[in-house]
Amino acid sequence: MTDDFSGLGLSTKVTDAVTAAGYTKPTEIQAQAIPHVLQKKDVIGIAQTGTGKTASFVLPMLHLLENGRARARMPRTLILEPTRELAAQVSENFEKYGKNHRVSMALIIGGVSFEDQNKKLDRGVDVLIATPGRLLDQFDRGKILLTGVEILVIDEADRMLDMGFIDDIEKIVSRLPPRRQTMLFSATMDSQIEKLTKKFLKDPVHVQVSRAASTADTIDQKLVKVGSKPEEKRAALRDRIRAAEGLTNAIIFCNRKRDVATLARSLERHGFSAGALHGDMDQKSRMETLDAFKNNRLTLLVASDVAARGLDIPAVSHVFNFDVPVHAEDYVHRIGRTGRAGRSGVAYTLVAPADGKHLDAILKLIQKPIDYLETGGKTAQAAAPAEDGAERPARPARSRRGGPRTRAEAEATAETAAPAPRTRPAAKAAPVETEETTPEPAAKPERNAQRPARGRGRQRPEAEQPDSDTGAGNSPFGNDGPIPAFLLRPTRAAS
DSSP states (O other): OOSSGGGGTOOHHHHHHHHHTTOOSOOHHHHHHHHHHHTTOOEEEEOOTTSOHHHHHHHHHHHHTTSOOOBTTBOSEEEEOSSHHHHHHHHHHHHHHTTTSOOOEEEEOTTSOHHHHHHHHHHOOSEEEEOHHHHHHHHHTTOOOOTTOOEEEEOSHHHHHHTTOHHHHHHHHHTSOSSOEEEEEESOOOHHHHHHHHHHOSSOEEEEOSOTTOOOTTEEEEEEEOOSSHHHHHHHHHHHHHHOTTOSOEEEEOSSHHHHHHHHHHHHHTTOOEEEEOTTSOHHHHHHHHHHHHTTSOSEEEEOGGGSSSOOOTTOOEEEESSOOSSHHHHHHHHTTSSGGGOOEEEEEEEOGGGHHHHHHHHHHHTSOEEEEOTTSOEEEEEOOOOTTOOOOOOOEEOSSSOEEOHHHHHHHHHHTSOOOOOOOOOOOOOOOOSSOOOOOOOOOOTTSOOOOOSTTSOOOGGGSOOTTTTGGGOTTOSSSOOOGGGGSOOOOOO
């Protein structure tokens, strides 16, 4: 790997701008990807977040765009981003590294006036940075022609798939010229992305500088056990923020947008400098909040996963996962907001009793244990990833009313509780009555004799039990009850 940017084949204009920005040595992904991009090859770049993937395509694109001129409504290059924040960040990179170039650029994202975007497109742009939805809107309005695109970049490809942009990307690519250079960058590589590369790229060069879905070694990861109630989790988060050493600023991630706003208001009520960032906010509010956090006017940024991908805020000291992410890959992106560019960082994840399944998926993905913190801040037993093929302990069976019990106990209880086959007890035979015999009236009970208890639970006398030998048990009044006395009386023959 080269020691400086001048050895990568970049022009003097580009290297001077990089030096002025304070960078002297390229990262591993930059050193491997930039030479292939300059040779106009299709490239697949896989690297963990915070390794400089954006500059891997921005710098060589500036070099390639030094010759040529854009025509009205026909951009020369196209960069697709999953979120508005990422698109705005890439535009900032072009402004920073392209200060020695006369490169025109347009940002096509939602939440911004169509009129302002149309003015730039009418003048012609060298670089078009867009989110898929707004780009298709402009295309359908007839404001953009994509037949002049020479370079296509699909950034944060895994995030594109997660957000359901695959259909939009296919529509956009179908409108591009077949002879083009295509680059795809992502932090993770799965089977869906492999299908995407086979569909859109031709003989791509694979550049992978770290194991897919790995976390940076500069990040100190910890787990914190919390209760399942929201107020308990919020109290635990406040305690952890106060106890965190060296905290200058932090991003707090929630799974749901409504929880983002609720948690931000709660932190403000308890005296913290906090702001909210989620997808339902208008673009102006989102950019203002993000700018305030970047410029240290906000200490805590409570955000959804809209802030988990690609946001380059180098000085974030801590990351808090208020919720364990549902998708294991999101954990890698979230904690990647800290410990960037060789800096150290700390990531805390609050784990409730119901988060065991999602935590197991994270540990299996990153293939490293994470220590638990007890209430006092001491390190407890580490949660380790389960080995492939290892048998997990059987989950205890639960009774419907009682607590957990072992499977053996449950089976033994089931055997003993199984109902025995019902047998009808034999009753004493009653005398068979004929017309010549008249039953004697039953003796009246004495006044002082104890009366049987009323209701279903009273005991029947033995004489009233059904007679199975004489067929009395097959009475139409039921097999379990006595035959009424009036049916046993003799009848007179008709004269």
